[in-house]
Amino acid sequence: xLLHPQFDPVALNLGFIQIHWYGLTYLAAFGxxxxxxxxRIQQAPYVARGWTAREVEDLLFFGVVGVILxxxxxxxxxxxxxxxxxxxxxxxxxxxGGMAFHGGxxxxxxxxxxxxxxxxxxxxxxTDLVAPCVPTGLACGRIGNFINGxxxxxxxxxxxxxxxxxxxxxxxxxxxxxSQLYQLLMEGLLLFMILWCYGKTRSAHHRADGSVIWGRxxxxxxxxxxxFRFIAEYFREPDSFLGLLALNLSMGQWLCVPMVLAGMVIxxxxxxxx
Numbered sequence: 001x002l003l004h005p006q007f008d009p010v011a012l013n014l015g016f017i018q019i020h021w022y023g024l025t026y027l028a029a030f031g032x033x034x035x036x037x038x039x040r041i042q043q044a045p046y047v048a049r050g051w052t053a054r055e056v057e058d059l060l061f062f063g064v065v066g067v068i069l070x071x072x073x074x075x076x077x078x079x080x081x082x083x084x085x086x087x088x089x090x091x092x093x094x095x096x097g098g099m100a101f102h103g104g105x106x107x108x109x110x111x112x113x114x115x116x117x118x119x120x121x122x123x124x125x126x127t128d129l130v131a132p133c134v135p136t137g138l139a140c141g142r143i144g145n146f147i148n149g150x151x152x153x154x155x156x157x158x159x160x161x162x163x164x165x166x167x168x169x170x171x172x173x174x175x176x177x178x179s180q181l182y183q184l185l186m187e188g189l190l191l192f193m194i195l196w197c198y199g200k201t202r203s204a205h206h207r208a209d210g211s212v213i214w215g216r217x218x219x220x221x222x223x224x225x226x227x228f229r230f231i232a233e234y235f236r237e238p239d240s241f242l243g244l245l246a247l248n249l250s251m252g253q254w255l256c257v258p259m260v261l262a263g264m265v266i267x268x269x270x271x272x273x274x
Contacts, residue, residue, distance in 0.1 A: 004167065071104035179235045199217050
């Protein structure tokens with residue numbers, strides 16, 4: 001078995017201020033998004049729509065606000081509603097941890113809708129631009145989870161070459177799946193490669209008759225993330241305060257179900273001339 005390296009969560013301690021690795025992974029995520037988005041707007045569909053680097057900067061600002069507010073409120077509402085109802089002052093205590101991807105996704109959707117409305121652009125035009133640029137940020141977040149030794153996996157066979165002991169879990173002997181790394185590979189790198197490659201194809205933005213469509217890349221993102229996250233949850237330890245829910249599925253898996261269904265609907269409707 002491997003032992004989790006037990007990184008110091010503080011990357012730089014200046015005395016009056018501490019810079020945490022998790023915060024740096026967020027900065028890396030936002031930086032990668034900007035770098036990828038400025039390259040994506042150089043592709044034909046976005047050149048034709050007149051996208052500029054300044055608009056990408058504004059889009060990033062909207063997205064950051066959506067991620068932080070949505071991620072926190074999603075955690076509060078999806079995972080610990082009763083606790084935060086009894087302790088409302090702690091809702092804003094983000095430094096104590098507690099962010100939910102599905103809440104962050106809803107926050108980003110609202111932020112993208114606000115951006116699209118303010119710039120008079122189509123909603124799915126915006127989300128199709130954004131979708132392939134998101135998975136690398138998710139990968140950065142999983143690196144932060146691994147460094148912090150949090151969101152560890154379920155028990156694994158000790159003979160598994162990469163089985164790992166996470167002392168933060170309360171056990172110094174139980175081998176676990178390093179599920180953070182599984183999610184990094186599936187929801188991060190693999191999903192990025194699929195969306196980036198597909199997003200550059202003609203079929204992603206054009207019908208057979210050559211007319212422009214929007215929504216297929218967004219639909220594929222929802223389907224891809226939902227499926228990969230659903231699979232990864234079988235290796236990730238459920239939240240101790242929730243456990244497994246109906247059908248022995250975790251909260252994360254149940255939240256992926258409507259996500260995949262929505263992606264399938266968006267994909268199907270994107271090809272229709274409506």
